[in-house]
Amino acid sequence: MPRARLIPLVLVAVTLGATLSGCGEAGQVMDRADLVNTLASRMDESGVLTYTAEYQLPGGGTAMIAQAQSPLRSAYAYPDGKLTITDEATADCRRAGGTTTCTLTAPPAPNNEPAVAAFRDAGQHGLIAPTVVIGLLTAAALDTQATIEQSDTTIAGRPATCVTARGVSDAAASAFDACITTDGVLGSFSGVVDGGTVDIALTRYRDSADPALFALPAGAKVVDQRPGAGTVRGK
Template sequence: MPRTRLILLALVVVTLGATLPGCGEAGRVMDRSDLVNELASQLDGSGELTYTADYQLPGGRTATIAQARSPLRAAYVYPDGKLTITDEATTDCRRSGSTMTCTLTAAPTPNNVPAVAAFQDAGQHGLISPTVAISLLTAAALDTDATIEQSGTTIAGRPATCVAVRGVRDARASAFDACITTEGVLGSFSGVVDGSQIEIAMTRYREEADPALFAFPPGAKIVDKRPA
């Protein structure tokens, strides 16, 4: 799979309160395999995009995801931290008290699925990566007792397909709502994943990557753990 696709599947990022706009509308139950294939294809195709997406989190907090193809890079900014992935390094910045520490490790080689490991504790940041969303949908599709309803809506001016999933057994999330835009960007998600409540909703989308998102936070302490 091209690395430009896989870097998107690294992460991300989004509140709707208890329900998602549009996803609460009467939906239709659709074939599980068709649904998973459709959403996976959208997410896969969005790996070719350059974009910046802003998200609303509970409590007035915000998050941002940015991706660019030339040079290849991605940034995931959340309250009190950020993760950036470039050809030079994977940089994980986290705040402890009044100190922001950015730890640099070697860039993935090849540059693939870098945020899967970096965001193992994504729920603590209020984020969910597209790869996790796909795994949840796949678990639902394999559970014959689960229900999956599809509906449509518009998020931040972008048309989106929404799914309401309920009754998944032995999975990281037994029930959740998710919307994916026609570009394949995760527009919203609401549910409890691995015991952490995640609610995110995209508020703004633009077809460019803000260079400032890839810079170190002002005054950050830099810890370089890359091989010499």
């Protein structure tokens, strides 16, 4: 994951709280900022972990988020596709008509907007990236008209902090529920993100990641859009 995007989002919430310290709602804003900082810090710190998290989707489908180190790489798999991010490329693989096509673009750099757009688009397929959840939490924290409730629970045997947000303006989701485990892994998420319904719950977690999870699907057609690369290879 492009972890560099997390810090600016958190700093916005903290700065707003300090700016409004003389207003009647200052306590409410600072509480929101504290909540976002806590959850963002967990997710940011989880960037040093190697793990595989499996999720249950509505209708019996499954999804997966995996991350590994040295080099840092991540993978997001859902029923009709897969998104992988390595130091070589961002690969967006999608199945249609019995064919899997993987589009390769340059690997993400800090504040890489194409990579962030790919993360958001995964929500159209029932899966959401932790970086997108951080953005939604920040939007809720900055919106003084939104309501945010916090609770604690256990998901797949792991303690988690949960947030229920409603009435969020100018965000990819106006209402959502999200749970983040104490080690910074996304435990669950429910909401409509950019028009796509996301409803996932962690079912299994392990502190390892098979290297095959970050490889392109076997037999996939590859469209290489990286600078200086060929355009199409594979079947």
